[in-house]
Amino acid sequence: MTTPADVHGVREPGLPGRLLTVERDALVPLLRGRAEEDFTLPVAACPGWSVRDVLAHCSSAFTRVLEGRFEQGVFSPACNDRDIAERAEWSNQRVVDELERGMTEAGPVIAKAGGVLDILALGEWVHAGDVREAFGEPGAYAGAGLPSALSLMAYVTCRKGHLSLHADLDDADEPLRLGDISGRRPPARYIGDGPTLVRLYAGRPVDGASYELAGAEAGELNIFDE
Template identity: 55%
Template sequence: MTDDMREKDLPHRLLTAERDVFIPLLRRTAPEAFALRTAGCPDWTVRQVLAHCHAVLVRVIENRLGPGVFSPASNAADVAERDTWPLDRLVDGLESAMTEAGPVLAAHENRRLSLVALGEWVHAGDVRDTLGEPGAYAAADDAVFDLLAFGSRLRKTPLVHAELTDRAEPLVLGEPDADRAPARLVTDAPTLVRLYAGRPLNGAHFELAGAEAAELNIFG
């Protein structure tokens, strides 16, 4: 991956690919399921996670990114603003926002905002996990791995050489440290996502030497 994330258009690629599978899932989900609490964000229901996802993308699209944005208080206010929306309006709005936000993220001067697309994808995984869908955090697009690596460098997590049992190519994540040897991780792709997104592992198997799991979270 080049240093210029915009050249590869990763946020747009990931958001549009996720939109095409996630929105149809939401449209066929029973209304009562939107009231379920999510394991990835236990303070929020499925509906509230979707409200948060919509709010974040709208803020990006409208360039409403001032001080305090994405703080717990700001997130709570954005979610509350959508509490009375019909489900159809919320899902329709999320579909539109996932379509419009990618090019905005790609063009934005703050490259850190590229991680918004990854956060949206992880939250979609939170919803799939709660609904009992298979492959909740399975990455079908290499954009997920590229953005994970980018986020791990931004957050300066330990340098990790990751061998994925369900992917041919190894990954290198995190920042080198002259005083610390690279760590080694062996696991599958969904567990890698859970580790780096700070999601419950649910007994998933992984071998990690040279680092602690808590050090890998790029969203904590």
């Protein structure tokens, strides 16, 4: 894996859309080839949700982006549950159709939003990994989209003023800098592979993974629990 050039703190508007396009081309064929019962499998990263629930959450989020529906409380747990419930009578393939449309068309809308929606593209990519893990697919949080996901994660953590971290990735040519660039706190250090770093920043289990983290606790890295 090769990470893109270090553009820490600089937004690349087209990056979220490219990430979603790459992930669409990997995920949608996988979903269309699965048996109906596979959509009922539990997703460990999202307690109480099935594969279908995660997909319905993702597809509805994209539709909200495309339709500009951002009412108060959007993407809260209650809002997510309502979106999933609204699709309860849909076929699995209809949910996949909506997801495919969203992953195809949301990129330009996210690009025009000035950065505020970039984390949504990253979160949807992480959820695709959650689904692959539920299916028992290898490399759940890896694949062709990983370099773009890492670059987007670097920008998102900088935008959020997240703690500074210097990542020496086993599977990349260049180190990755994430988080606050103000220098107010010495950067934490990470040594390990890209997928494990994604798991840490997404609050996913890293049981059995080989990595080193100094200057921060694993729980401090989660960007989806703020």
